[in-house]
Amino acid sequence: MQTFFIVAILLLGFLVTFQIAKASEYVAILRGEEKTRKQTNKINAFLLLAFLVIGLIGVYYCNEKLKGKILMDPASDHGKNIDTMLWITVAITGVVFFITQICLFWFAFKYQESDKRKAYFYPHNNRLEVIWTVIPAIALTVLVGFGLYYWFKITGEAPKNAMVVEITGSQFKWEYRYPGKDDILGKKFYKETNEEKSNPLGQLWDDPANHDDIYISGEPMHLVVNKPVKLVINAKDVIHDVGLAHFRMKMDAVPGTPTTMWFTPTYTTKQMQEKLDKPDFVYEISCDQLCGKGHYSMRGEIIVETQEEFDRWLSTKKPKYWAAFPDQDPTLHKTDTLPKASVSSGGNPTKTKLAN
Amino acid sequence: MNIHPEVGTTHEVHHDEHHVHHHKETFITKYIFSQDHKTIGKQFLVTGIIWAIIGGLFSVLFRLQLGYPEQTFPILESVFGRFAKGGQIQPEFYYALITMHGTVLVFFVLTAGLSGTFANLLIPLQVGARDMASPFLNMLSYWFFFMASVVMVSSLFIQTGPASGGWTSYPPLSALGQASEGSKLGMDLWIVSMALFVVSSLLGGLNYITTILNMRTKGMSMTRLPLTIWALFFTAILGVLSFPVLLSGLILLLFDRNLGTSFYLSDIVINGQILPNEGGSAILFQHLFWFLGHPEVYIIILPAMGMVSEVLSVNSRKPIFGYMAMLGSLFAITILAFVVWAHHMFVTGLNPLLGSIFVLLTLLIAVPSAIKVFNWLTTMWRGNIRFTPGTLFSIGFVSLFISGGLTGIFLGNSTIDIHLHDTMFVVAHFHIVMGVSAMFGMFAGIYHWFPKMFGRFMNQTLGYIHFWVTIVGAYLIFWPMHYQGFAGVPRRYLDKRGWVSFNDFIELDKMITVVSIIVFAVQLMFVFNFFYSIFKGRKVTKQNPWGANTLEWTTPIRPGHGNWEGEIPEVHRWAYDYGKDGREFIPQTEPIGPNESKH
Numbered sequence: 001m002q003t004f005f006i007v008a009i010l011l012l013g014f015l016v017t018f019q020i021a022k023a024s025e026y027v028a029i030l031r032g033e034e035k036t037r038k039q040t041n042k043i044n045a046f047l048l049l050a051f052l053v054i055g056l057i058g059v060y061y062c063n064e065k066l067k068g069k070i071l072m073d074p075a076s077d078h079g080k081n082i083d084t085m086l087w088i089t090v091a092i093t094g095v096v097f098f099i100t101q102i103c104l105f106w107f108a109f110k111y112q113e114s115d116k117r118k119a120y121f122y123p124h125n126n127r128l129e130v131i132w133t134v135i136p137a138i139a140l141t142v143l144v145g146f147g148l149y150y151w152f153k154i155t156g157e158a159p160k161n162a163m164v165v166e167i168t169g170s171q172f173k174w175e176y177r178y179p180g181k182d183d184i185l186g187k188k189f190y191k192e193t194n195e196e197k198s199n200p201l202g203q204l205w206d207d208p209a210n211h212d213d214i215y216i217s218g219e220p221m222h223l224v225v226n227k228p229v230k231l232v233i234n235a236k237d238v239i240h241d242v243g244l245a246h247f248r249m250k251m252d253a254v255p256g257t258p259t260t261m262w263f264t265p266t267y268t269t270k271q272m273q274e275k276l277d278k279p280d281f282v283y284e285i286s287c288d289q290l291c292g293k294g295h296y297s298m299r300g301e302i303i304v305e306t307q308e309e310f311d312r313w314l315s316t317k318k319p320k321y322w323a324a325f326p327d328q329d330p331t332l333h334k335t336d337t338l339p340k341a342s343v344s345s346g347g348n349p350t351k352t353k354l355a356n
Numbered sequence: 357m358n359i360h361p362e363v364g365t366t367h368e369v370h371h372d373e374h375h376v377h378h379h380k381e382t383f384i385t386k387y388i389f390s391q392d393h394k395t396i397g398k399q400f401l402v403t404g405i406i407w408a409i410i411g412g413l414f415s416v417l418f419r420l421q422l423g424y425p426e427q428t429f430p431i432l433e434s435v436f437g438r439f440a441k442g443g444q445i446q447p448e449f450y451y452a453l454i455t456m457h458g459t460v461l462v463f464f465v466l467t468a469g470l471s472g473t474f475a476n477l478l479i480p481l482q483v484g485a486r487d488m489a490s491p492f493l494n495m496l497s498y499w500f501f502f503m504a505s506v507v508m509v510s511s512l513f514i515q516t517g518p519a520s521g522g523w524t525s526y527p528p529l530s531a532l533g534q535a536s537e538g539s540k541l542g543m544d545l546w547i548v549s550m551a552l553f554v555v556s557s558l559l560g561g562l563n564y565i566t567t568i569l570n571m572r573t574k575g576m577s578m579t580r581l582p583l584t585i586w587a588l589f590f591t592a593i594l595g596v597l598s599f600p601v602l603l604s605g606l607i608l609l610l611f612d613r614n615l616g617t618s619f620y621l622s623d624i625v626i627n628g629q630i631l632p633n634e635g636g637s638a639i640l641f642q643h644l645f646w647f648l649g650h651p652e653v654y655i656i657i658l659p660a661m662g663m664v665s666e667v668l669s670v671n672s673r674k675p676i677f678g679y680m681a682m683l684g685s686l687f688a689i690t691i692l693a694f695v696v697w698a699h700h701m702f703v704t705g706l707n708p709l710l711g712s713i714f715v716l717l718t719l720l721i722a723v724p725s726a727i728k729v730f731n732w733l734t735t736m737w738r739g740n741i742r743f744t745p746g747t748l749f750s751i752g753f754v755s756l757f758i759s760g761g762l763t764g765i766f767l768g769n770s771t772i773d774i775h776l777h778d779t780m781f782v783v784a785h786f787h788i789v790m791g792v793s794a795m796f797g798m799f800a801g802i803y804h805w806f807p808k809m810f811g812r813f814m815n816q817t818l819g820y821i822h823f824w825v826t827i828v829g830a831y832l833i834f835w836p837m838h839y840q841g842f843a844g845v846p847r848r849y850l851d852k853r854g855w856v857s858f859n860d861f862i863e864l865d866k867m868i869t870v871v872s873i874i875v876f877a878v879q880l881m882f883v884f885n886f887f888y889s890i891f892k893g894r895k896v897t898k899q900n901p902w903g904a905n906t907l908e909w910t911t912p913i914r915p916g917h918g919n920w921e922g923e924i925p926e927v928h929r930w931a932y933d934y935g936k937d938g939r940e941f942i943p944q945t946e947p948i949g950p951n952e953s954k955h
Contacts, residue, residue, distance in 0.1 A: 003431055014881065021817035021885075025894060038744075040816070044743035047824065048751065055831065062836055069860045070842035078774075085771045093762040100729060100758045107736040110750055111672070116406075119673040119935035120738035128734070129727065136726040140765070145910045146713050149768040154771065156710035171535065171626070190623040191630050194819045202625070237626040238529040239638055241703065241778065242644045245844025245857055248775040252704045254638050255528060256622030259705035275478070284857050287847045288778040290522045291531060293447035296849040 023272040038113070045112035052105035056098075061232025067320060072246075072276055075283070076263040079248035081150045088146055092139055160264035162228035167285075168201060169233075169240030169253040170214075172294030174285055177201060179209075180319060185232065193236070198323040205321065215320040220301035221285070223265050224310045230262040231279070240298065243288035244334040246272075250290055272304075381917075389499075391491035392917040396498050397476030398809060401802070403498075403505060404469020405883055411460035416876050418453045418850070421445040423869025425851045425862075427495050428878070439517065448537050450850040451520035455538065458523030460547070460790065463553055464508070466656040468501050470640065470798045472594075474659055475564045475588045477805060481908035484573025484927060486918045489566040493559045496584060504549045511545035521547035522848070523716035524649065527620040527641050531612045534626045536688050544613065547606045553605045561592040561599075566829070568592075573907070574926035582906050582931040583682055587662025590690040591655050598651040605644030612636070639704050646697035653790045654693040656684065657757075660797020664750040666931075667800045668732060668902045671747040672739030673940060675932035678731045685724030692721045702770040705775050711729075711770050718768035739898045740935075743764070744902070746804035746818030753796040760789025760829075763838065778848075781841020784834045788917050792830045802886070807901050811914040812893030818885040822878055829875035840864070905931050905943050 005140045013104040028036040074083050099158045111117075166177040166185055182294055186209035193202035200217070203210045221231050233252035241252045242261075285300030305313070322329035366882060390396060402633035421444075422427065428443030476494065480487055488494045504647040513520040520538025521530035525546065533540040568581070568589045581589075608619040612633075620641045621633035698706060698714045732754050741747065763785040766772045776782065799822070806814050845858045852858040900909040907927070911919050925945040933942040937953055 010877065014884075016879075017662045017821065017881065018493050018884070019887060021815045021821070024817045025815060038714055040820070041743050043739075044748060044820065048743075049750075051827070058831070059835070062839070066836060066839040066864070070839050082775050083770065086766070086775070089766050089769065090771060093765055096726075097758065097762055100733065104736070104751065104754055104758070105731050107739075108741060111736060111739045111741050113740050117589060117740055118938070119740040121675065121935045121937075122677060122734070122738065123675040123932065124678045124680065129678050129731075132730040133723060133727055136723050140722055143765065143769060144716055144719050145748070147715060147771045150771040151715070152708060154774065155711070193628075193630060195628060196944075210840060232912050234712050238532070238535050239526055243778070243844070243846060245775075248844075250774050250777055254705060255624050256634075257639060257705060258635065280856060283788055284855060286844075286855070286858075290451070290526070290529065293451060293520075295451070296447070296846075296851055297854055299854060317577055343769055 024220065041113050045109050049106050049109040052102065052109075055101075073267070073274060074246070074248050074269045076244075076247035076249065076265055077261045078154045079246070080266075081153065082248040085146055085150050088141060092143065096139075122295055154263075155261075158230040158260070159228045161223065162230040162262055164230050164232060165223070165251070166201075167221070167231040167242055167300075168236060169242070169291070169298070171238065171288065172287070172298040173217070174242075174298070174300035175200060176221045177197035178214040178216070178314065178317075180212030180214055182209055182212055184209040187212050191237070196267070198320060200226050201320075202300075203320065205324065211321045212319050214317045215313065216317065220282070220303045222310055222313050223304050224307050225265055225268045225301055225304050227307070230260055230266045233261070234258045238291050239289050240287045240291050241289035243286040244283070244302070245286065246283050248343075250288060268304045268306065269302075270305075361765070363403075369783065385807035389495060391487070391495050392637070393488050393494060394492065394809070394915070394917075394919075395478045395479050396494055397473050398470055399498050400472030400476060400501070401809075402511075404465050404473060405504065405886065407460050407464040407505065408470065409880070409883060411457050411465060412876050412879060414453045414457040414460070416873055417445065418450055418457070419869040421450055421850050421871045421949065423866040424854060439877055445850070447850060448517060448520055451522070452518045452538050452542070453534075453850070454523055454848060454863045455520050455525075456508075456518055456752060459508070459519075459550075462523060462656070463550070463653065464501075464505065466791070466794050467557065467595075467652070468553070470801075471588060471591050471659045472498070472501065472560060472792060472880055473798075474584070474663060474801050474805075475560065475592065477809065478584055478908065479567050479588060481911065481919060482931075483568060484907050484924050485567060485571035486920070486924070488563045489571060490563055494563050494634045497556050497559035497563065500552050500559065504552035504556060507545055507552060511542045515543050516540040516542055518542040519848070522640075524645060525609075526645075527609055527612065527638055528624060528626075529883065531609060531620055532624070532631075533613075534629065536779070544610070547610050550606055551603060554599045557595050557599050561596040563589060563739070564592040565596065573924045573927055578909075578946075579680075579683075580930045582662075583676060583686075584659075584662040584732055585619060585652050586683055586686055587665075590659045590686050592649045592694060593657070594655050594690060598648040598655075601644055601648055602648035602739055605641055605648075608644075609641065633731050639701070642701050642704060643697070647694075649700065650697040651693045654689060656794045657797075658689070660753060660794045660800075661686070661757075661838075661853070663797050663801040663804070664732070664753045665735075666906070667746045667750045667804045668671040668735050668754075669934060670804075670902050671742045671744055671750075673742070673903075674735055674739040674936050675934055675936075677734035679930065679932065681727055682717070682731055685727045685783070688722060688724040691750070692717060692724075696721060696768075699768055699770070699773070702773045702886050715768060715770045719765065721865055722761065722765055722768075725757075729758055729761070739932050744803065745814070745816060745823055748820070748823040749796045749800035749803065752805045752830075753793050753800060753825065756788050756793035756796060756830065759835075760787075760793060765791060775844065776841055778846055779839045779841040780845045780847055783847045784837035785839060786832050787837075788830070792834070796826075799826075799882070804902070805908075806886075806889065806893075807896045807913075808908055808911075808915075809892070810890050811896050812889055813896060813901075814889040814893055815885050818881060822882045822885070825878040826875060829871050829878070832871045833875065836864050880890075900943075903941050905933060907944060910945055 074080050088320040164179050168175045187204045188200045188202045188209040189204055192199055192204060233251050233253045235255045242253060247263050249261055249263050251259050273279055284304035285302060287295055287298035328331055420588055430443040432440035513684055516537045518538060519542045520536055529535050530539050561909055564616050568585060611617040612619050612621055618633035618636040620636050620638050623634040624631040626635060649829055665676050695906050696714060696718045699718045728777045767785055803814060803819055839863055897915050912921060927944045928947045929944055931944055936942060
């Protein structure tokens, strides 16, 4: 019934508008078309000016209203550079925006049709055209210069002391792998992937580098504050994208073509919670490349903490290798009655569930 | 009018015969399988309008979900069944809606509906030709578009639903039926429809180029062509050179889907199933796609730029400022359009050095764009401007092109793109700079040339309401989206409630949804005005109602097939002698007077 009323009201409004519009045509003919046209011209010229003024106020109002919701402090060193670049661009384009928009609507108002004025025949002026070719060219050169300086800094080689974490996307979850004590991620081959045999990433067990690799899923990725991290990014099925809004970082995860990115987190999760006065703050990993029906919910979390906290956390994890070959697990050989909670190897989803 | 009798050249004689040929016209040859460029233009326009309504409706539906994610709309379930189970738009359906919205608006409305309409209508009329170089191919061009439309519509009604991998349809998502319902039959139909569309666009484009190069009337040198024609010429070149690349990319995708090839597929484990494909590259598709995809945005915007130049000049009663600079910048944009495609791929793992080259080339394209804006401003400066609905939409176009063009400078700079890539900022940017603004160019063209198309005017009052609601609405919808982008809100998220970082915008999303419904309703009013005016609009009584210089206004008010009743007029000057030597306008057909000043 409600829908019916809404449709009826809409139709009615439509009909009334149309009748008025139609009537205005007849009135125009009665009053003299030229006279009506001139009056309409004046009204529209005024409206264009009003649009400029209200529009500029709107831009200010929108900024006041929304500026608190954007761009809190970037949480990585690259993020600071990206924000600097962003603000340089906002400044330069902002100036151009205001000048050109004001000219556009002001000219429209100022040079509205009038019997007193004749249009000025002005087909070209080479000097003017050179000026407004050169000025944008200079401005853009500045932007390209700054942009590429930061670009090469950000996309350059990761520092030697960077920790390495592998992140793998699949519909619609993230999985992580830490290289373990040897600091080397073991080799993988996708055809070895087998969830039931405790090998969700397709690790090649012949490679000894795999024996200490730690697999994490269903819980946040942990990173160390002020320590560079290099993410090795993979996808199993379709293209995903590791989007880290707070660190201002982003990189596609492409099946068959591993990618990397590195950055240095500069605030721990706790520091960020205090800074923003948001106790529920967490660093989130969003999938930024359409990957199917669960795309909007493909969420991961990152905890940034101190080295000690990180080490403590990592020491509770067991390599996936031990899950695949329980006879290799030294902790199991010592005793079979170890309480489940303390070994809740985040790596094994079934165990984690039991523990919970 | 001053036409020298000795001017008649051989090709005009030929065309007069041609004209006689078509005298016995039945309903079918006149309105359906017509070979008259004007009728074909109208066919493109009407089909484009129908698509625009469908595409717009899709956007209203997904805006409902974005603005009211917690609410149920039982009416949706009664219309869409399981796609809107419980009155809520299901994720698969949401992604199908955005995919179809993008595909329909980009290709069917703003490519076929825009350049299909105005290239067909204006090229022969403004260069002084009786019809296109090949009226038959021209007719085929429309009917291939029609077939593409039929296939695309049919994909909406199949059990697994239409394609839902985004208008860019990146594999492997679009290649694997296991990855998404929309990647089953719907995707095959999408590819077939796009292939038919490419054929249509090629047939049209070749025809436009040939006609402009070979069939100009006597005296119409290339530098006397109105800027509309130049814009349509470059558009056609872009289309002819880049659409085949998309077609080849789509054929490979079809092979990967159905014949077990591995062009785009490698190392895939999907739902625990290990696929045999090895050695392909998913990124290859993106290169092929954007090799069309980027020129495509210029295919959309150039005709709008051309028409806006014309409408602004006519109604400012002033010549377009810097004709040669306008031409040069159109040319520069056309060339650069082919070498910037990888700026869509900065975060795919592209080699940073290669990325830096694309940054440079991308930002370079801002220079000709800036020249165009400054020239439009100077065209209005010290003019005597008449605000017809066409003029207002042209001014709106310039305003939107500035706003959206400037945000392109953010995204084209790879450093900033790392943060803004695939966020709502991108959505705001391209909707303003090539979605809404190209629409504004199209509206300007429709209001301006409606009298030529149908011999009647559209209702002006409705035209003004249309403009004011649309421009205010466009800014209200898209301006705040930039802020969402700054906050990192990813695009294509149908429900942000599960996120700590992005859940701050629900009030804003509601506002945007309400405004977009209002704007959509006003577009329906425009459609009503359009069709009503075809039959009942105020009749055109003057041959040249806007006092314009170009050749189309020298034809009869309702031109028949062949356009001019007598011989084709000869051209003596460029198209922009407005306000020269104290005269309001001097048509192109008027010979240069002995005392006329040079410019």
